[in-house]
Amino acid sequence: MIPILTHLPFAAVFDEIPLGWFLTLSLVMFTLGAVGVVVRRNPVVVFMCIELMLNAVNLTFLAFAAYPTQMVALSNPGEAAITGQMVVIFVMAIAAAEVAVGLGIIMAIFRLRNEADVDDMNTMRG
């Protein structure tokens, strides 16, 4: 247990649940997202699946940050934990920027053809 988490009311959780469970959950989330990108046809849903993948990554970062000493002998586990938690902030900001641009592009497609289905995106072939 790293010092910066001990004051939290649910801190005992990290003693009872092993890191592997968090990693498995995030791997399942990531895989669901990746499969969703491949099989879904509505671009908005495809985009939601990508967001699911990014959130799976965030969960991975936070899980590793909560268990820094399990991975390697770190001289300063608190600093390593903050590194991972900081990355999550950046990822969330970037995901928000992607939403803004992505929905804009999907809107532009709707205006041009009144429907948006990724299977109909086939004007270019070869």
Added chain:
Amino acid sequence: MNTYIPAIDWALAMPLIVILGTGLVALLIEMFRPKQNNNLIVGVSLAGLAYCFVLLVNQLGKPVATTFSGMILSDQFGTLAQLIIVGATFLTFLFSESYLRQKRIAFGEFYPMALWSAAGGMMMVATENLLMMFIGLEVLSIALYCLAGMSRGERRSEESALKYFLLGAFASAFFLYGIAFVYGSSGRIDLEGIHQGYGNAQDYFIVFAFALILVGLGFKAALAPFHQWTPDVYQGAPTNVTAFMSVVSKMAAFGALIRILGYSYDLQELWLPAISGIAILTMTVGNIAALVQKDAKRALGYSSIAHAGYLLVGVLAHIKMPDTIGLSTVIYYFIAYGVMTIGAFAMISITAKGGKEGTRTQDLNGMWRKAPFAAGILFLCLVSLVGVPPTAGFFGKWAIFNDALAADLPVLAIALAINSCISAFYYWQIAKAAFVDDDPALQTDFAPVSGGLKLTGVLCAAMILGLVLAITPVMEIGKDSSANPRIMKRIDPEDRPTPTGANSAGN
């Protein structure tokens, strides 16, 4: 609690700041500009790029240094890669204005967005921090998604933007998941983490991370089998955007890839066969698929996939023997690839006239008669893309071929030679459409060759022919560059820096 604020060396970050600032100024001018006149924006953007170019040239030859707590790294390779990005942006801007006017999409926002995109690319190549690389990748890509869909009334353009956006975001998620596992196995998010993580108990995490990062960057660099988006996006996007992204996006992705491979020296036995396979597949898929294309932009898109394969051969030769083979051939080939690709796309852009644009190969019919200057430059670029002496493309390929042989990678060298021969056929098809075929039924009007386009053509032609003379100085400058500036030599496990090192960037 004592707060420690590290000293910041602003000079190292100056090229990046200049580009970002120029973008802001250009956007402000766009708000107040006289209608349908972007000349001032173009002028300011070009001036900013030229100033940045000078700053970067001054950084050449300086010792390796970091600033912003290791977030920004200044070394020879990073500076050269940034020079290529800035130069490619400059060449693209020169012919953009006339093309956008002909296509009736003369939005002034193109210039600031492209500048910020270039800044993202510069961030990616000038850092050893994986988070910084990710942010650079996103800054580069998000601006490019918008630019690809800039021609809003055109279905192809919107479709290419959507495809690029969905697949690009998908690839970024893979890249980020890889960073998460580098972090998990070493507690760091810089490249040191890769070789620190390798060797401890959980080194399968690093292998997993490495594979994910390779998928993410492979998408951006258009390596087969992650190349599927490339032809569609290159064909659908406005031609100046295609020219821009074919060089800037590829240079940025390759810059990040080269650094990551350099720090993964220990894992080499795992990835060298895999990436050699990717290199052969990329060259072959790109060239074979290009043979049957009916669209000039699409064929050039496949050609850029093939060239990514050639570049990867040079990169592998360097990473395999970092002590004897420098990155100079990769840099040299990137300069050659940049000028000949931008030159070819720029000359094809004159098919856009009065809001219409035909990019099929047959739309180039009669180009020789109606626009001899553009046809001549296009021919020179195509000859260089094939790799015929005495053009820059030939010497670049020759140097990569020699490096591959010297690094004991004969299969890659032979694949490169065979693929160069295959590629001659589809470049010939484009040249034939512009020079030999002159079917009156397919006559199209070409836009007049503007001054900016002429300048682009002259610069590209001068570089294609002049790089022969510059081969010694370029090789000399590139000789000091390395994928791994801190640890130039082979990394022994005992010599690994401890996590508490003075320059523990990112922690």
